[in-house]
Amino acid sequence: MFRRDPLQTARRELEAVLERDLRPALPLLRAALRRGGVVGAARDGQSAVVGGGDVPRDGVFELASVTKPFTAALAGALVREGRLGWDAPLSRLGGPFRSFPDFVTARALATHTAGLPAHPARVAVTTFTRFQDPYGSMDAPAALASARRWASRRGAGRFGYSNLGAGVLALALAHAAGEDVSAAGYGRALARYVTGPLGLPGVGLTPPARGLVAPTATLLGEGVTGFGPLAGAGGLFGTAGDLLTFGTAHLEGRLGQDWREVLRPPALPPHLDGVAPGWFRRGGVWWHDGVARGTRTALALVPASGTVVTLLVRGGVPLVGLRGVVGAAALALAEPSALGGPPSANSFPR
Template structure:
């Protein structure tokens, strides 16, 4: 009985005690600062010496991450300026291939000849994968590439000329074995996927991504400049349109990067994911891979513009840099924005007397009977190549020179000059006068 009363008493006491208050809700997550602290200062510091040294006329930097897109504009450009993309076009040709695979129109390992007109012969062992990954054994350009105007070198290269070349082409190396950048291979890939390149790209890629200021024919193209800041005309790409013919804006490319990072809903999300999937140690579809293995990037250049596009899926970061000047220093600005480089490193320039400059004037013989010519124009030297526009040489020392339009450097010797490129050196012997 006592036990029953005690239990009842405990129940009464318990029912009379107020319940413990629920824990307070967690504080809302702090919003990420926009833009990130110090980002503007870091980009400004990278761009300042480039503008002060007159390396470019204008530059625009765009970044996209979880905070959203933002643009930093300098000089003559802004986020809506239309600029030639050059080889960055290949990223979109690669995406067009990924989309065609998703639609069941082609397979990566289809022989290229399966999709060419029946009257065009082509080695059966070369596949679409080989073209897309620059492993088809094709040269950078065909041997019937002979531009009438070096200031617009691709304009007169027609589909008929391309098909004539393909009919007698044989791989320089076994397909699938050797990586060698080939604008020609990407041009062939684009012709296979989309004979009407711009219309197909707009329907399948550009419109779904809302890229309404991107295409082959876009109004309001920014005035381009060569590496010496001299105004030059735009390039027309003829049969090479899929390897370099697109024009775009930083804002459009930020939309593309946002979709590639999965931050923008799109009907082509699976194709975007497939395009960034590595296929070789050097390539995804249209994208080249950096040495870290995770970052994808591509650069492009025309006679008057330079472009840089990069995507780091692990960090959730995309970067675009566009310039209305054909200078490879743009790539360094992109690497700083991407966090891969601390600062822009500009090559030194010294002034030489006309006597020292005249020591190197002359003709220099390359392999295959081709010649380079070095001339003096006033206070500087000019390099004239068989199939490139003339390029001013800037002196870093009495014997070392460089050009601003690419990563080419030159060392002069008594009887020769040496061309230094990232893929190796090449010597040209001085021809007897």
């Protein structure tokens, strides 16, 4: 992928920003970038984005689950405007949300503690019949009906990662913002409250006509991943530069402080020590990764050092091997101690 190991040159560019020796992170970076991608870092007003393979530094990627911090940022903006309460039952929004159980709140949805399953029930079938677009056979009312039906009071308060929950939250935010209860309504609300004010017009739900980094083809299909009515769980597109700006806005307080409010619910996976609205936490790092059908992403923030790191890489859903290598690489760049020792792919199961 690299001519005469340009990864060493890329490492030096990143070291100039992070002011730290990144040689221990090279094995993880090599693994993450083996099919091409970009790495970005920002700190103290300086930033760098470096590319690997044939991927340009300003290439647009599908952000996959790195969409979820954007959805949480929209929730925070609506809370500050008084249109939403983090801990109020979602049913208080009325309309199509009036019959949701009282334990389903915006905070619970944003922290995967609302007692919802990972996906609507029909995805057990559409994962195979509609591999690139497993939620595309549903509309927003069907997604909301599935969430109401399968919300578990017994599971409420426990961690259970849920694309369904994040997608329902995005639909609720569209409603709270006065938009249609749809993926498009979510996109308009996000532009008005988050990406517009931050100067990120390129972040959106529609892939650009030019500049999109083609996802890696898999055995079951090729092209970008569809999220249908659950676009708020993983449907955004953007660049590494966009993610650095978004991450820096958190550290500068431009998106409030809700994202710092860490919970430690039961059933938290061992590679996490907390979860906050839109984010996981490990050590001093707030982060999120994403896996689309042919793209993998990660974004990490370190409030103590003011560091933001992002990776956007080509690579399909792995059928074998380590799923968490991109997240591990981001953590190794952001703060090596977050991995609990010298960074290695095997130390970071997902």
